[in-house]
Amino acid sequence: MLEIKNLQVYYGVIAAVRGIDMHIKRGEIVTLIGSNGAGKTSTLNALVNSVKKSGRVIFEGRNISTHPTHKIVREGIALVPEGRRVFINLSVEENLRMGAFNNDENFERLRGRMYELFPRLYDKREQMAGTLSGGEQQMLAIARALMSEPKLLMLDEPSLGLAPRIVGELFEVIAELKKSFPILLVEQNAFAALSIADYGYVLENGIISLEGESEKLEGNDDVRKRYLGV
């Protein structure tokens, strides 16, 4: 469904992503794991063309490499950026409304679906988003992205700063979502990410150092030592 060929991102002379290839198939969660500064966020930004890049991005057979960001979003690729950017002065419900701005006729149906997926958000639907807990804000950021009914969802470190129990809760929902569309999950939390992903890529200094089925990566000695701390 998504094919990435020789993707490169340079900030001036700094090489953040140095020619990576990736594939995401329907029905899959694919994770991109790596430590701070490995180039994960740069990769996602390159895929939606919000940073300068080279290489090819093929989505559903179409070359979208040079499409502007808004067009890529309209094609059905949704990115939930790092740091849960919700509208802090709007209520939960108003945030969902914003997410459905180009899909207003489906608002009622999708809102119901979001509250099913995230019952905590239903309980807090009138609350200002800025006063939600970190975990609730992350759930809202994802729910808001889903209001556009994407064909592919990309998540940038959804577990960042959340307590392990909340990560577990959130990742159960993410695992459920792959029935509807494939997911590219960027994470530093390799343990959580590999536990729900089908396939994984390990990014180090802008290069894919290792890839494979999640179970294989979980069993790999290098991955265990460097990313799983066991």
Ligand SMILES: Nc1ncnc2c1ncn2[C@@H]1O[C@H](COP(=O)(O)OP(=O)(O)OP(=O)(O)O)[C@@H](O)[C@H]1O
């Ligand atoms: N706008 C920018 N200008 C210059 N250098 C940048 C810019 N954005 C990122 N970089 C550099 O590119 C490299 C990759 O950064 P990136 O944000 O993609 O890493 P990351 O894997 O997402 O890290 P983290 O886990 O900390 O979010 C880093 O060395 C970073 O300092």
Ligand SMILES: [Mg+2]
């Ligand atoms: Mg990042």
